[in-house]
Amino acid sequence: MATAPAPKLDTSTLDEILLDLAVLIELSPYDREIAENRYRRLKEYVERSSSPLRPYLVDGESLIYAQGSVATSTTILSGDNDDRFDVDAIVEIDVPSHWSENEPLDQLFETLKNFPGAVEVIRCTRCVQIRFAFMHMDVTIMDRRQRLSGERPGHIFHSPDTGPAYRVASNPWGFTVWFRAQVGIGERLFEQRLKAARKAASVSRLTLLDEAERRILADAEQVPLPPMIPSRIDAQEAVALKLLKRYLNLRYTRSRLKRPPSIWLTKLTGDMGLIEGGLTLQLYALAKFISDNLRKHLAHQTVPREANPSYPPDKINDRWPRPWPEAEVDMRTLADHLDQLADAIEEMNRSSQSAILSKIDDLFGERFGQEERRILKDRYDRRGTSGRDLLIKPGSGTIYAPAVVGSQTEAQPIPRHRFHPVRLPSKGDVSGG
Numbered sequence: 001m002a003t004a005p006a007p008k009l010d011t012s013t014l015d016e017i018l019l020d021l022a023v024l025i026e027l028s029p030y031d032r033e034i035a036e037n038r039y040r041r042l043k044e045y046v047e048r049s050s051s052p053l054r055p056y057l058v059d060g061e062s063l064i065y066a067q068g069s070v071a072t073s074t075t076i077l078s079g080d081n082d083d084r085f086d087v088d089a090i091v092e093i094d095v096p097s098h099w100s101e102n103e104p105l106d107q108l109f110e111t112l113k114n115f116p117g118a119v120e121v122i123r124c125t126r127c128v129q130i131r132f133a134f135m136h137m138d139v140t141i142m143d144r145r146q147r148l149s150g151e152r153p154g155h156i157f158h159s160p161d162t163g164p165a166y167r168v169a170s171n172p173w174g175f176t177v178w179f180r181a182q183v184g185i186g187e188r189l190f191e192q193r194l195k196a197a198r199k200a201a202s203v204s205r206l207t208l209l210d211e212a213e214r215r216i217l218a219d220a221e222q223v224p225l226p227p228m229i230p231s232r233i234d235a236q237e238a239v240a241l242k243l244l245k246r247y248l249n250l251r252y253t254r255s256r257l258k259r260p261p262s263i264w265l266t267k268l269t270g271d272m273g274l275i276e277g278g279l280t281l282q283l284y285a286l287a288k289f290i291s292d293n294l295r296k297h298l299a300h301q302t303v304p305r306e307a308n309p310s311y312p313p314d315k316i317n318d319r320w321p322r323p324w325p326e327a328e329v330d331m332r333t334l335a336d337h338l339d340q341l342a343d344a345i346e347e348m349n350r351s352s353q354s355a356i357l358s359k360i361d362d363l364f365g366e367r368f369g370q371e372e373r374r375i376l377k378d379r380y381d382r383r384g385t386s387g388r389d390l391l392i393k394p395g396s397g398t399i400y401a402p403a404v405v406g407s408q409t410e411a412q413p414i415p416r417h418r419f420h421p422v423r424l425p426s427k428g429d430v431s432g433g
Helices: 012-024 029-046 103-112 172-183 188-201 211-222 236-252 262-272 279-300 326-349 353-364 366-382
Strands: 064-067 084-093 120-123 128-132 135-143 154-158 166-170 311-315 400-402 421-423
Touching: 012 188, 012 236, 012 279, 012 326, 012 353, 012 366, 029 064, 029 084, 029 103, 029 135, 029 211, 064 172, 084 172, 103 120, 103 128, 103 135, 166 311, 172 236, 172 262, 172 311, 188 366, 236 262, 236 279, 236 326, 236 353, 262 279, 279 326, 326 353, 353 366
Parallel strands: 084 135
Antiparallel strands: 064 084, 120 128, 128 135, 135 154, 154 166, 400 421
């Protein structure tokens, strides 16, 4: 007897819910305008006449710019119960040769400690953090005095309260350029669906600090200025990464273990590339891709050490995981979390909408699950669908994942890939398909 073909994969229900969720946890268009203003105001404040750092800013050479998740368009709400965005900035200077390795951060703190509108300013190990309501800005000093070749590489400073301070090779500008080239601008159909979801679900959380910030916003609307924050990336890869980061944030909120660095997750997202077939498959594949990477290291008792493709001396996960044997706990915990997410995605795709939403509460936060219920009710009311029909059909078919990719050497930039899926056998499948 011929074996019945596997059912065609249908993830439309889960795709719709995940897209709404991604919009709920990101910066709204208005939030982006306010964050843009904060970067512009940071530049004005560091360059003011009384700034301790002003003498070391080189005209035409030094830049103050966004880095990290806001530059790769993957910023999300952090924390468990609080609405907070964490954004990052770089201030380039020519560090005097006679300064100690602690001095750059000390001078940056002196420069920023009375930042207008800030709730608090804190000197951290590698940055100075400016805290606002609903937002933190981590500002890092970069020394570019050596004018290293490449796309703006330099050195940042590791300056702890105890223990020696030292320099760290870094190239956030180059990494942003690499990642945005890897994921591209996104596919048109996905972009259209994402814009529709933003129209229905976007929530603004940031508020203006004072009249000066209102003036900056008004001036920017009247006379468009060069952007401080790079444009959005409406690519499926970036949206899946946002969801993965939100999921992991909740897993580590009450854990004593350090969460994996966001830039490392971003690097692996760029390595994996686009998974054809929708957001559900992209998120599932990303979880499995990173988990498989970790399981291989566990099997060989090694640790992943990823290099910035734009500047190999920049080791982007130099502080995670810990050295072996503590690394085993760090990697196994993360791999288990990722496998649990992949299993949950498979389960949700076979479930009714109400069951999916119950799972969303656990995976991404109950308040987002509640907000998603309201969005879906409004959406189906507009479509003229009765409340009884709100529980639309579950998905079907077998979840797919990308083919296994051989590991790259640290010094090699990773080329652009667009992996095509291969079938994962479901439970009870002995056909070998």
